[in-house]
Amino acid sequence: MTDKANPPVEPEARTASNHLDVEHDDNFSRYLLYSRAEILFVLKALVQKGSMVTVYFDRGNAFLLTSLNHISTDGNTLIFDYGSDEEMNRRALQADKLVFTTTLDKVKIQFSLKGLTQTTFDGRKAFSGTLPETVLRLQRREYYRLTTPIANPIKVSIDVIQADGSKTTLEANMLDISGGGIGVMVPLTLGDTFRVDTVFKDCKFTLPEEGPLVTALCVRSAFPVTTKTGSQYLRIGCEYVDLPGTRLTMVQRYITRIERERKAKLSGLE
The missing domain is CATH 2.30.110.10 (Electron Transport, Fmn-binding Protein; Chain A)
Known part of the structure; x- marks a missing residue:
């Protein structure tokens, strides 16, 4: 008892x-x-x-x-x-x-x-x-990771420094998001650019109904992926660097809302 x-x-x-x-x-x-x-x-x-x-x-x-x-x-x-x-x-x-x-x-x-x-x-x-x-x-990175919409992907702007020192902006599709970081897809040819532990400053993306977010991203993983159609790309796992708590709240609100909407659709409530 x-x-x-x-x-x-x-x-x-x-x-x-x-x-x-x-x-x-x-x-x-x-x-x-x-x-x-x-x-x-x-x-x-x-x-x-x-x-x-x-x-x-x-x-x-x-x-x-x-x-x-x-x-x-x-x-x-x-x-x-x-x-x-x-x-x-x-x-x-x-x-x-x-x-x-x-x-x-x-x-x-x-x-x-x-x-x-x-x-x-x-x-x-x-x-x-x-x-x-x-x-x-x-929120730890091992917590819930949300797969972002495929039909209307979130675009992540990443400033990449070229070999000659010039800068170009890459727009990558976001694959997933969590309170610890995001996953993006980039061309296979950029493997040397997205090496593990590389930090990209001032990366930008906009979360629907939440607003724009700017953060540094550190590459934590990188590996090639082949889709069912035979297309290949590099999947990059990135961790936020010094993202303020208020911005983490934006991320969590977005994750919670999208997950709630998905569950509602599955249960036939929408």
């Missing part, structure tokens, strides 16, 4: 306490959201999905499970569920720093608050906290 006062620790709960300082790690700084509008967008999505949130405090030695239930009209106040363990609730109210971690569409979400107060919501005890100044939105 499960002890409600001491719920079983989920795998994430066992390991997350070892990674509570990633918000202050320079390696993750590009995944931080600073824009109030972007932060509210992510937090409102947590409310809508009813995502379970793990709250760590006492330097990661204690935690409780909760969910974000409500955001005030002015966006300044967050209301969280009370935990099932009264002792943990008491300790959480006394803590001067709490780290909230969860996932949203396979993307890790983490933020810190300097304290919580007790309040009521819908007639029940609840925690109240202020809107965080930053939110970490961390």
Whole structure:
């Protein structure tokens, strides 16, 4: 029988306490959201999905499970569920720093608050906290990768330096996209140009209904592909370089929307 006062620790709960300082790690700084509008967008999505949130405090030695239930009209106040363990609730109210971690569409979400107060919501005890100044939105490359539309491909503009030092702009079709990078197709003759670890600056593409995006791309993989019709091309896997968190949010919104539309069509809803 499960002890409600001491719920079983989920795998994430066992390991997350070892990674509570990633918000202050320079390696993750590009995944931080600073824009109030972007932060509210992510937090409102947590409310809508009813995502379970793990709250760590006492330097990661204690935690409780909760969910974000409500955001005030002015966006300044967050209301969280009370935990099932009264002792943990008491300790959480006394803590001067709490780290909230969860996932949203396979993307890790983490933020810190300097304290919580007790309040009521819908007639029940609840925690109240202020809107965080930053939110970490961390999507790894191994997470979901969306194959982009073939009929109307997204074009990626890549500035290529020729052997004589001159610059030319290549327009490549995007094959897929994720929170970590994109896949593009280029002519086989450009194998020497797209060597692994080569960085291309100021690459440009536009995500439908999201807008233009400019980023440096680093080649991580390159291999020839032959299509069913016998055509050949080079498939290049590229990783974003220093892409700001706000732009990653654009990518995730696009992926989520396209995937939702595809599932709706398959289920006959459209």
